[in-house]
Every structure is written in structure tokens, then in C-alpha cells.
Amino acid sequence: xxxxxxxxxxxxxxxxxxxxxxxxxxxVTRSARFAGRDVxxxxxxxxxxxxxxxxxxKSYIDFNCGNGPNLLGYRFPEVDxxxxxxxQIMDLSxxxxxxxxxxxxxxxxWAPDFDWAIFTKNGSDSTNLSLRIMxxxxxxxxIVLLKSAYHGFGVELALSPEAGxxxxxxxxxxxxxxxxxxxxxxxxxYGEQLAGLMLNPLDQNPVQxxxxxxxxxxxxxxxxxxxxxxxxxxxxxxxxxxxHPKGSHIHMGIDPDLLCLGKAQANGYATSTILGKEAVxxxxxxxxxxxxxxxSPVSFVAGITTLNVYERDNVFQHMEDxxxxxxxxxxxxxxxxxxxxxxxxxxxxxxxxxFSKDQKAKRARTFGRHAAQLGAIFHPTLNWFISYAHKQxxxxxxxxxxxxxxxxxxxxxxxx
Numbered sequence: 001x002x003x004x005x006x007x008x009x010x011x012x013x014x015x016x017x018x019x020x021x022x023x024x025x026x027x028v029t030r031s032a033r034f035a036g037r038d039v040x041x042x043x044x045x046x047x048x049x050x051x052x053x054x055x056x057x058k059s060y061i062d063f064n065c066g067n068g069p070n071l072l073g074y075r076f077p078e079v080d081x082x083x084x085x086x087x088q089i090m091d092l093s094x095x096x097x098x099x100x101x102x103x104x105x106x107x108x109x110w111a112p113d114f115d116w117a118i119f120t121k122n123g124s125d126s127t128n129l130s131l132r133i134m135x136x137x138x139x140x141x142x143i144v145l146l147k148s149a150y151h152g153f154g155v156e157l158a159l160s161p162e163a164g165x166x167x168x169x170x171x172x173x174x175x176x177x178x179x180x181x182x183x184x185x186x187x188x189x190y191g192e193q194l195a196g197l198m199l200n201p202l203d204q205n206p207v208q209x210x211x212x213x214x215x216x217x218x219x220x221x222x223x224x225x226x227x228x229x230x231x232x233x234x235x236x237x238x239x240x241x242x243x244h245p246k247g248s249h250i251h252m253g254i255d256p257d258l259l260c261l262g263k264a265q266a267n268g269y270a271t272s273t274i275l276g277k278e279a280v281x282x283x284x285x286x287x288x289x290x291x292x293x294x295x296s297p298v299s300f301v302a303g304i305t306t307l308n309v310y311e312r313d314n315v316f317q318h319m320e321d322x323x324x325x326x327x328x329x330x331x332x333x334x335x336x337x338x339x340x341x342x343x344x345x346x347x348x349x350x351x352x353x354x355f356s357k358d359q360k361a362k363r364a365r366t367f368g369r370h371a372a373q374l375g376a377i378f379h380p381t382l383n384w385f386i387s388y389a390h391k392q393x394x395x396x397x398x399x400x401x402x403x404x405x406x407x408x409x410x411x412x413x414x415x416x
Contacts, residue, residue, distance in 0.1 A: 073389025137283025
């Protein structure tokens with residue numbers, strides 16, 4: 001019989017968790033239960049580079065990267081050293097830290113098409129604030145979003161609002177991904193009532209193939225802006241730094257008014273950002289927006305150092321190379337082990353593995369569970385992430401694990 005992924009300490013931690021923390025949708029994508037019961041390790045004790053160690057002392061090659069933040073590698077020495085040195089001087093205090101304009105200037109050097117920066121703490125803070133900025137700048141109520149697009153925990157942005165909260169979305173209109181006609185129909189129907197539109201760089205959702213934006217949709221977005229005067233915000237919180245080295249909007253061919261960043265921008269230190277154009281500055285200045293932990297110079301220094309390393313060491317190209325090596329290897333091994341229907345989808349640094357014959361991701365969960373038993377984290381329902389810490393030897397070791405996991409996974413869901 002297969003050994004469980006969770007050892008005795010993990011099981012003990014789950015019992016304690018269930019007693020004191022609500023489950024269900026709370027923290028859902030961070031929970032190992034999103035992958036299925038005993039498919040991924042539940043509780044992690046330590047991490048370094050691209051490796052995790054769980055509370056039972058078992059080590060894993062990690063392709064989850066903290067769900068995105070780990071860009072350079074866990075405990076990346078250069079970033080941690082800079083953050084520690086700043087922590088010895090000051091972290092939170094009254095008034096603004098001196099490192100605040102330093103970080104804003106560094107981000108604007110990286111993205112010179114923008115003119116100002118606002119710092120927040122989470123990606124959800126940035127996306128929610130962007131809606132307010134677009135409305136204040138245009139003095140209009142309606143926002144357009146894409147169907148199934150996740151933009152954070154805000155009530156207006158929720159994909160499935162709780163009973164009684166639907167009224168909070170009365171000024172939100174959702175259109176299908178890559179449907180130019182639907183978008184332009186909204187433009188004609190609502191016209192000058194539209195404040196703006198927010199979209200992700202990709203249609204990348206759990207247990208589905210990743211779909212890039214079509215040239216026709218890009219053309220329609222430009223026409224939408226021309227017809228309505230509405231603003232465009234890109235939610236690059238999840239995809240930032242892994243689709244294009246200068247921002248996913250460049251990959252898309254879109255010149256947005258606002259760019260929301262987060263996750264990877266400080267290699268796990270808690271800070272997120274909105275970058276904006278000069279024409280939208282007055283709208284931002286109308287809004288009162290503050291919270292205690294947004295003003296951490298430790299996070300700002302970590303962000304500056306992360307960006308310096310990212311550009312200096314050509315981290316983007318490294319992640320592309322390692323992701324391509326992983327993708328090509330998995331496709332080859334899949335065929336060799338009888339899994340001809342394997343589907344590798346998404347950009348190299350954000351891959352998803354699917355099987356075409358896989359009702360309710362049962363085979364993907366089985367593969368992920370066997371890989372975890374052998375020491376690699378291949379999430380079966382979410383996309384993966386590549387970091388700078390993933391070197392060729394790590395990819396080759398992960399492919400050896402994948403081969404064994406494929407061999408233990410039935411080639412047809414009906415065999416399970």
C-alpha cells in the first residue's frame with residue numbers, strides 16, 4: 001500500500017488547524033486540501049532555494065513557490081541580508097520611511113512608461129484600490145471584468161459572492177475572455193458610464209488549459225478605450241516578472257493606465273504596488289487609503305534588491321530556460337510511460353499539467369500524490385511556478401521523480 005504524503009506530525013497539525021481555524025473557502029488555494037486529501041504535504045517547517053521541508057522532516061523540490069512570491073529562491077542570501085540590515089535600523093515607525101521614494105523610483109526605472117507608485121501590502125489591496133482610482137479619475141460608476149478572472153478578496157471582485165452581497169456587484173460587468181464582440185457591445189451600451197476595465201494577462205484558472213489573449217481581443221480593448229474613454233488596469237499580481245521581464249502588459253501589447261504588482265516583487269517580503277500614468281494621478285490623490293503595515297522599509301529594501309538581482313542576473317531568461325526544460329522533459333516522459341494525452345499548458349515559468357482523459361482531475365491528483373511521496377511538488381489543480389533557484393540539476397531530479405510517478409499513475413481514469 002502507498003505511503004501517505006502526510007506523516008504523523010502533519011496529521012496532528014491538521015487536527016489542531018481544524019479545531020481553531022475555519023476551513024472551506026478560507027485560504028483555499030493556500031491549503032493542501034485544494035489538491036485533494038493527502039495529495040500535497042499540509043504544513044511546511046522550513047524552506048531554502050527551491051526546496052521545502054515539511055513538519056515530518058521530509059524534503060521536496062517545490063514547483064509552487066509559495067503560490068508565486070518565491071522568485072529568486074527561498075531565503076535568497078542577497079535579499080535577506082539587505083532586509084536584515086534594514087531591520088537593524090528601523091522597520092515601522094511614525095511618518096514615511098526614507099526608503100519609500102527609493103523603491104518607487106526603482107520600480108519606475110524598471111517600468112518607465114509609468115509616472116507614480118502607490119504601495120500596498122497584498123495583491124488584493126492593489127486591485128481593489130485600482131477600481132477606486134479608475135472611478136475617481138473618471139467620475140463614473142461601472143467597471144468591466146473578464147469572466148472567471150480572480151482579482152482578489154474584495155466583495156466587488158468576488159467570483160461567487162455570498163448571499164445578500166450581490167448588490168455590491170451592481171456596477172460590475174463581466175464579459176467572456178477573448179470575446180471582442182461582447183466587449184464592444186458593453187462599450188456601446190454603457191458608454192460614458194464606464195470608468196475602466198481590469199484584466200489578467202492570461203486566462204489561467206484551476207484545472208484548465210491556459211489561454212493567451214487573442215490579437216482580436218487586444219484590438220477590441222483599444223477600440224473599447226477609444227469609444228468610451230474608460231481606463232485600463234492590468235492585474236499582474238500573479239503573473240508579474242514571469243511572462244515578460246518588463247511587465248505582462250508588454251507581452252499583451254497593451255498600454256495600461258494602471259499596473260498592479262505583487263507576489264514576486266520582493267521575493268516573499270510583504271509588499272505590493274500600483275504603478276500609474278500621470279493622467280490618473282489626480283484620481284489617486286482623491287482617495288484616502290492607508291493601513292498600518294504598508295510602510296515597511298524592510299519590504300521596500302527587499303523589493304529593491306530583488307529587482308536588482310532580477311535584472312542583473314537575467315532571471316527571466318533563466319526561468320524560461322528551466323521551465324522549457326521541465327515542460328519538454330515531462331512531455332517526453334509522459335509519452336514514454338503511456339500517458340500520450342498529457343497536456344502541458346501555460347508559459348514556461350507558469351506551467352500547468354493536465355491529462356485530456358481525466359474526469360475531475362483524478363489522474364492529475366494521483367500523479368501529484370505519487371510525485372509528492374517521492375519528493376517533488378507538482379500541484380495537480382493549480383499552475384506551477386519556476387524560480388531562479390531551480391537549476392538544471394533540480395529539473396533533472398524532478399524529471400526522474402516524475403517518471404516514477406507517471407509509471408504509478410494509470411493511463412486511463414477508468415482504471416482507477
